[in-house]
Amino acid sequence: MVRPAKPKPDAVTPRIVDAQQPTMADVASRAGVSKMTVSRALRNGGVVSRETRDRILKATEELGYVLDQSAGSLSSKRTGFVAAIVPSINNSNFSDTARGITDALEGTGLQLLLGYTDYAVEREEGLIESMLRRRPEGIILTGGSHTARTRKMLATAGIPVIETWDVPAKPIDQVVGFSNADAMAALVFKLAEKGYKRFGYVGGTTDRDDRGSQRRLGFQRALGQLGLPADRLVSFGVPPISIEQGGQAVVSMLARWPDTDVVICVSDLSAFGALMECQRRGMRVPQDIAIAGFGNYEIGAWSYPRLTTVDVECYEIGRRAATRLREAIQGTHDKSAAAIELTRIRVIERESA
Amino acid sequence: MVRPAKPKPDAVTPRIVDAQQPTMADVASRAGVSKMTVSRALRNGGVVSRETRDRILKATEELGYVLDQSAGSLSSKRTGFVAAIVPSINNSNFSDTARGITDALEGTGLQLLLGYTDYAVEREEGLIESMLRRRPEGIILTGGSHTARTRKMLATAGIPVIETWDVPAKPIDQVVGFSNADAMAALVFKLAEKGYKRFGYVGGTTDRDDRGSQRRLGFQRALGQLGLPADRLVSFGVPPISIEQGGQAVVSMLARWPDTDVVICVSDLSAFGALMECQRRGMRVPQDIAIAGFGNYEIGAWSYPRLTTVDVECYEIGRRAATRLREAIQGTHDKSAAAIELTRIRVIERESA
DNA sequence: GTTGCTTATGTTATCGGTATCACCCCCGTC
DNA sequence: GACGGGGGTGATACCGATAACATAAGCAAC
Numbered sequence: 001m002v003r004p005a006k007p008k009p010d011a012v013t014p015r016i017v018d019a020q021q022p023t024m025a026d027v028a029s030r031a032g033v034s035k036m037t038v039s040r041a042l043r044n045g046g047v048v049s050r051e052t053r054d055r056i057l058k059a060t061e062e063l064g065y066v067l068d069q070s071a072g073s074l075s076s077k078r079t080g081f082v083a084a085i086v087p088s089i090n091n092s093n094f095s096d097t098a099r100g101i102t103d104a105l106e107g108t109g110l111q112l113l114l115g116y117t118d119y120a121v122e123r124e125e126g127l128i129e130s131m132l133r134r135r136p137e138g139i140i141l142t143g144g145s146h147t148a149r150t151r152k153m154l155a156t157a158g159i160p161v162i163e164t165w166d167v168p169a170k171p172i173d174q175v176v177g178f179s180n181a182d183a184m185a186a187l188v189f190k191l192a193e194k195g196y197k198r199f200g201y202v203g204g205t206t207d208r209d210d211r212g213s214q215r216r217l218g219f220q221r222a223l224g225q226l227g228l229p230a231d232r233l234v235s236f237g238v239p240p241i242s243i244e245q246g247g248q249a250v251v252s253m254l255a256r257w258p259d260t261d262v263v264i265c266v267s268d269l270s271a272f273g274a275l276m277e278c279q280r281r282g283m284r285v286p287q288d289i290a291i292a293g294f295g296n297y298e299i300g301a302w303s304y305p306r307l308t309t310v311d312v313e314c315y316e317i318g319r320r321a322a323t324r325l326r327e328a329i330q331g332t333h334d335k336s337a338a339a340i341e342l343t344r345i346r347v348i349e350r351e352s353a
Numbered sequence: 354m355v356r357p358a359k360p361k362p363d364a365v366t367p368r369i370v371d372a373q374q375p376t377m378a379d380v381a382s383r384a385g386v387s388k389m390t391v392s393r394a395l396r397n398g399g400v401v402s403r404e405t406r407d408r409i410l411k412a413t414e415e416l417g418y419v420l421d422q423s424a425g426s427l428s429s430k431r432t433g434f435v436a437a438i439v440p441s442i443n444n445s446n447f448s449d450t451a452r453g454i455t456d457a458l459e460g461t462g463l464q465l466l467l468g469y470t471d472y473a474v475e476r477e478e479g480l481i482e483s484m485l486r487r488r489p490e491g492i493i494l495t496g497g498s499h500t501a502r503t504r505k506m507l508a509t510a511g512i513p514v515i516e517t518w519d520v521p522a523k524p525i526d527q528v529v530g531f532s533n534a535d536a537m538a539a540l541v542f543k544l545a546e547k548g549y550k551r552f553g554y555v556g557g558t559t560d561r562d563d564r565g566s567q568r569r570l571g572f573q574r575a576l577g578q579l580g581l582p583a584d585r586l587v588s589f590g591v592p593p594i595s596i597e598q599g600g601q602a603v604v605s606m607l608a609r610w611p612d613t614d615v616v617i618c619v620s621d622l623s624a625f626g627a628l629m630e631c632q633r634r635g636m637r638v639p640q641d642i643a644i645a646g647f648g649n650y651e652i653g654a655w656s657y658p659r660l661t662t663v664d665v666e667c668y669e670i671g672r673r674a675a676t677r678l679r680e681a682i683q684g685t686h687d688k689s690a691a692a693i694e695l696t697r698i699r700v701i702e703r704e705s706a
Numbered sequence: 707g708t709t710g711c712t713t714a715t716g717t718t719a720t721c722g723g724t725a726t727c728a729c730c731c732c733c734g735t736c
Numbered sequence: 737g738a739c740g741g742g743g744g745t746g747a748t749a750c751c752g753a754t755a756a757c758a759t760a761a762g763c764a765a766c
Contacts, residue, residue, distance in 0.1 A: 021511060023752060034716050039754060049714060064509030069486040070423050070432060071752035074721045079423060089451060095443045102469075111483065114467055116455075130464065133422040156417030158374060243655045276657040299652060302596045304629040376722060387746050392724060402744060424722035427751045 022063040030059040042067055073135070082325060083113045083136040085127055087143075087209070088240055093267070093295045093314045094142070097164065100318025101140060108326055110137070119208050119239040125150045132157050138325040140318075143210045144168020144175075160328035162321045165211060167340065174328070175340040176321040180211045181218030183310050183345040187264065187292060188222035190347045191308075196262040196290060199223055200232035202249040202274065203266035204239040212239060212266050215294060219264060232257045241266055246273025251281075254289070261290060262353050268293035268300040268309050275303060275352060290353035305351035313343050375416040383412040395420055426488070435678060436466045436489040438480055440496075440562070441593055446620070446648045446667045447495070450517065453671025454493060461679055463490070472561050472592040478503045485510050491678040493671075496563045497521020497528075513681035515674045518564060520693065527681070528693040529674040533564045534571030536663050536698040540617065540645060541575035543700045544661075549615040549643060552576055553585035555602040555627065556619035557592040565592060565619050568647060572617060585610045594619055599626025604634075607642070614643060615706055621646035621653040621662050628656060628705060643706035658704035666696050 028035045033052060040046025041056040073079040084101050086094040102112055113131050117123040125147045132153055138160040154161055154172060161173040206213035223230035234253045236245040246265055253263055265271035271293030278285050285291055285305055292308040293300050300307030327333040381388045386405060393399025394409040426432040437454050439447040455465055466484050470476040478500045485506055491513040507514055507525060514526040559566035576583035587606045589598040599618055606616055618624035624646030631638050638644055638658055645661040646653050653660030680686040
């Protein structure tokens, strides 16, 4: 426990006797002004004379006073919080989005409350409720699947909502995302163009991860359009499907369908696992088997061989979502602008496929 | 902007006329009780009769009411916030720590305020100040370098502080960490044991990353003790030193000291970059050059060859730090326990070195 | 001098909960 | 029947800031 610089020297009982933290009133009396003047001096925009402000800042510094925003927001009805919920914080795609959000919020006085569901949709509702208790001024969600109660809570909260990383059929409010199915289909078309015929797909079980199942759908749809079979599907447990599962999956794939010529993975992480596992087994990529991923993770840009993938501008998604949210909160939001903003997807051809 | 289910139909002006969010008083009048009884019913531990509670919960549900914790914490003087600051959220070592913190906080009613400095020590002070405005009940920091003003603010706040990922010479309060120098030295000793003699080191410039410079120090110290030269040092810009820099660095290293037989990198990310770059250039690892990393990232456990590294239990650091913090906050903290908790470090030998 | 405006500051009420204490009722016990 | 105690509920006073309005001083214009 940290103590103030000068703890009571004669504390007899072992009980902790914390000195009270200074409040605005303490600063006010020390500077010889009223609380209100202190409040004005400590926020930018308040009119306070030069000398008074200096005196107040000096007192603030001496007391080590830090504004209490919980108290302030009660009265001003502005908490300065923005909530964001992502599936995972350990997945660099989503942490890039989180970084984009934070960066866009920088300097706006808005602070991020970040939560993650670990791909458990049922956790979203509880997470949102606990965040709404903090009265955020806006909220950014990943995906468009929400429980009825979640939708009701968000409606009651009356705050702007941005759904990201997807294009929900029934958006709550604004959207910044892309079609995972289309993005995956674009990858399939590109690979078909290069001559691949026997496509395999590696992903997680579909019920927990919307984006994953959309990608699988896009895979199947594209192959259907090309008149190619889309039955080589390997499912590997619940998300997150990471490096290790990718390795295991490609082994199953090749055991069952040895003549597969290209394996597409739900993300670069599993693609990387597949790539390394193939090398470990003495197979050459892409000569013996081609591999492609999704998401343009840093790992795939520097692996050997480098991974063919789809870039989905994770950072941009976060930055734009937060920018839109900020505009909606500040009321500078252009109402005529489309409520749905599509982000760019781009197939990146590299050596692995 | 989300609207309540039934917006005013006759809103003439285009101005947004948000219906007021329900408050506890609304719930109270709907349930025919006082605010106080609602407050008791909505928090666990309050004594309320079965029927009254049911009536209140029903009213809460119907109104879509969500407790306002900002208001509550003002009166109860417990915000339920815990702050944590890490260098980067995109580095899986630190996001593992963040996950450990969140997991340990789960079910305690404590909510995490997460911030990151991007390895800019000067950002820590500002970040801490903005977090202290939310009156967290405790705070977790990475490392032990803090400005004088930061130390003063923390002392004034009077909250428990846990420094992690390091063992500071002058701890503020409690510590959950390890010696980065010792951990790196252990790796060097292990590699020397295996017969390596000409060691190279790849890291970032030292002034922004305490842990990085400690590792370099440990590298130099260990080689000194072994009577081996420790002059093959390649610095590559400001942290974060990631995959790409690792590749560039190993090239510089080999250009300058072609007979280097093992390269140790400040983290597994740069080690991975080095590994892939070597392969790209047709060098075999570890036959032509051995490579080792630090941090036991997932990437190194599945690369081909797999990376020799040092495991530092990132998740555990977070979990234990948060557990200690919780105990200190709840007062169940065992005062006789050491204020410094060392976490385990473990050299993991794999194929790359 | 009076009016009117601007700048600087203070006063008061209030934000939405919770702490605290008071109160009532019902029951068992002596 | 008086008393004590516990369960259940309400009234009131805050918590620490800010909104909104009031006020005072200073100055320019007439």
